[in-house]
Amino acid sequence: xxxxxxxxxxxxxxxxxxxxxxxxxxxxxxxxxxxxxxxxxxxxxxxxxxxxxxxxxxxxxxxxxxxxxxxxxxxxxxxxxxxxxxxxxxxxxxxxxxxxxxxxxxxxxxxxx
Amino acid sequence: xxxxxxxxxxxxxxxxxxxxxxxxxxxxxxxxxxxxxxxxxxxxxxxxxxxxxxxxxxxxxxxxxxxxxxxxxxxxxxxxxxxxxxxxxxxxxxxxxxxxxxxxxxxxxxxxxxxxxxxxxxxxxxxxxxxxxxxxxxxxxxxxxxxxxxxxxxxxxxxxxxxxxxxxxxxxxxxxxxxxxxxxxxxxxxxxxxxxxxxxxxxxxxxxxxxxxxxxxxxxxxxxxxxxxxxxxxxxxxxxxxxxxxxxxxxxxxxxxxxxxxxxxxxxxxxxxxxxxxxxxxxxxxxxxxxxxxxxxxxxxxxxxxxxxxxxxxxxxxxxxxxxxxxxxxxxxxxxxxxxxxxxxxxxxxxxxxxxxxxxxxxxxxxxxxxxxxxxxxxxxxxxxxxxxxxxxxxxxxxxxxxxxxxxxxxxxxxxxxxxxxxxxxxxxxxxxxxxxxxxxxxxxxxxxxxxxxxxxxxxxxxxxxxxxxxxxxxxxxxxxxxxxxxxx
Numbered sequence: 001x002x003x004x005x006x007x008x009x010x011x012x013x014x015x016x017x018x019x020x021x022x023x024x025x026x027x028x029x030x031x032x033x034x035x036x037x038x039x040x041x042x043x044x045x046x047x048x049x050x051x052x053x054x055x056x057x058x059x060x061x062x063x064x065x066x067x068x069x070x071x072x073x074x075x076x077x078x079x080x081x082x083x084x085x086x087x088x089x090x091x092x093x094x095x096x097x098x099x100x101x102x103x104x105x106x107x108x109x110x111x112x113x
Numbered sequence: 114x115x116x117x118x119x120x121x122x123x124x125x126x127x128x129x130x131x132x133x134x135x136x137x138x139x140x141x142x143x144x145x146x147x148x149x150x151x152x153x154x155x156x157x158x159x160x161x162x163x164x165x166x167x168x169x170x171x172x173x174x175x176x177x178x179x180x181x182x183x184x185x186x187x188x189x190x191x192x193x194x195x196x197x198x199x200x201x202x203x204x205x206x207x208x209x210x211x212x213x214x215x216x217x218x219x220x221x222x223x224x225x226x227x228x229x230x231x232x233x234x235x236x237x238x239x240x241x242x243x244x245x246x247x248x249x250x251x252x253x254x255x256x257x258x259x260x261x262x263x264x265x266x267x268x269x270x271x272x273x274x275x276x277x278x279x280x281x282x283x284x285x286x287x288x289x290x291x292x293x294x295x296x297x298x299x300x301x302x303x304x305x306x307x308x309x310x311x312x313x314x315x316x317x318x319x320x321x322x323x324x325x326x327x328x329x330x331x332x333x334x335x336x337x338x339x340x341x342x343x344x345x346x347x348x349x350x351x352x353x354x355x356x357x358x359x360x361x362x363x364x365x366x367x368x369x370x371x372x373x374x375x376x377x378x379x380x381x382x383x384x385x386x387x388x389x390x391x392x393x394x395x396x397x398x399x400x401x402x403x404x405x406x407x408x409x410x411x412x413x414x415x416x417x418x419x420x421x422x423x424x425x426x427x428x429x430x431x432x433x434x435x436x437x438x439x440x441x442x443x444x445x446x447x448x449x450x451x452x453x454x455x456x457x458x459x460x461x462x463x464x465x466x467x468x469x470x471x472x473x474x475x476x477x478x479x480x481x482x483x484x485x486x487x488x489x490x491x492x493x494x495x496x497x498x499x500x501x502x503x504x505x506x507x508x509x510x511x512x513x514x515x516x517x518x519x520x521x522x523x524x525x526x527x528x529x530x531x532x533x534x535x536x537x538x539x540x541x542x543x544x545x546x547x548x549x550x551x552x553x554x555x556x557x558x559x560x561x562x563x564x565x566x567x568x569x570x571x572x573x574x575x576x577x578x579x580x581x582x583x584x585x586x587x588x589x590x591x592x593x594x595x596x597x598x599x600x601x602x
Contacts, residue, residue: 048446
């Protein structure tokens with residue numbers, strides 16, 4: 001079991017979700033986050049005062065998958081989120097020790113799906 | 114022990130109620146004619162009842178006869194209706210107009226503090242106005258120098274429902290009084306933009322009351338009262354239709370003094386986050402614009418052609434300045450900004466305030482154009498250059514806009530619009546231009562110096578600013594123990 005976290009550009013979310021859907025990966029948690037990478041943002045201007053904006057808006061996806069789904073998930077995210085520009089984001093893959101479905105108390109591989 | 118304390122606290126409202134009722138009763142019996150409807154129209158009825166039955170001079174005693182004398186009253190129902198509506202519109206400018214304009218521009222953690230300050234100022238200044246303020250500003254002159262009103266009208270003694278024969282002859286005196294009350298309310302409320310996000314609430318209340326008494330009321334007396342030394346009734350003759358000096362320059366200069374004394378916010382200029390909710394600011398600016406029709410056209414104190422002129426010039430000046438600001442944003446920042454266009458609109462509305470009842474449409478465009486061109490560089494370049502934190506640009510917009518408006522009235526005023534006023538420089542009367550400049554200068558100096566001293570005194574006695582820690586966690590929580598937004602359910 002792996003836990004996959006991806007930080008992507010907010011405007012690529014719909015594409016990523018569609019690619020995941022195509023690979024039958026339906027379960028995903030999405031949140032709106034602020035972050036900082038190599039990309040420089042677009043400075044906002046308020047009454048001629050430029051806000052450099054050291055933190056940028058990003059979208060974070062969290063997906064728990066069984067081992068055979070790890071590569072399809074990564075491929076889907078890359079297909080959906082890649083533009084080739086700086087700031088496309090990152091994917092982190094982590095080992096996951098346990099997963100429990102609250103309703104049935106199923107554990108492990110059964111619980112993920 | 115604890116139980117006793119709770120019971121004691123619960124008694125306080127009851128004691129206050131009995132005390133208050135007693136005081137009001139006392140006043141009511143000692144001066145029975147002050148605010149009672151019974152006092153109206155008796156003299157008017159006496160004068161106009163010549164053609165009616167002699168019993169008409171006792172309309173209260175014989176209610177059926179009241180209808181007979183009603184049509185010949187001096188009070189004009191159209192004028193009264195318009196000024197009453199205008200009054201409500203000017204009230205709307207403070208809360209929620211100004212409150213939302215300002216609260217959209219601050220950080221999430223200070224939203225409620227702005228709303229609370231606007232709301233509180235509306236309440237306490239209204240009370241101040243009926244207790245002492247109206248008398249100081251518009252009451253019979255004390256000392257004959259046109260400097261300050263007396264205390265004859267304290268508690269609205271003698272300010273009844275009959276028209277005042279100088280200020281507004283076709284509406285009840287109390288309508289004029291409450292219309293002016295809204296002006297007294299919004300002026301100190303404007304100043305909170307200068308020390309937003311760091312003022313101590315208790316100090317703000319004390320400062321607002323003192324400032325209304327010692328700065329606003331005298332200035333209103335100088336410009337608008339019967340015999341005020343700057344005004345047109347026996348004074349220098351400054352033309353100020355709806356408050357370019359009394360409200361705009363006054364609040365602008367007080368704001369500059371306030372920004373200098375209270376100091377910069379932590380992290381200013383680069384570490385103060387951007388406006389938390391610009392749509393709120395747009396909502397507030399729209400409400401301000403709407404209310405400004407009451408502010409300016411209502412200042413005609415009648416539903417007549419002068420009100421119509423003020424209404425139209427107000428709208429056109431606001432629109433002109435908004436467009437000018439957006440164009441300048443395009444030139445300097447490559448993009449027209451939302452905050453820019455609403456700031457421009459307010460600057461134009463500020464500038465037309467003294468002029469709206471004296472200038473024609475061409476003048477309105479000129480006033481609006483000047484407001485955009487002059488206020489923009491102060492907000493965009495001068496403030497960063499001199500590095501003072503007038504947080505919401507009250508000086509840049511209201512101070513500079515007001516100064517330009519008062520001076521521009523001396524340029525564009527024409528007697529073809531307002532026959533009882535004077536021509537300006539562009540219509541062949543340089544003397545009026547000079548009077549406008551002098552009045553603006555006197556207002557600038559008086560307002561800045563008096564506000565500066567007052568702020569220093571309040572700062573020395575009780576401290577103007579919250580502690581660093583309180584500023585860091587935000588005034589909503591530290592001053593009011595509330596938060597504007599919840600993140601979780």
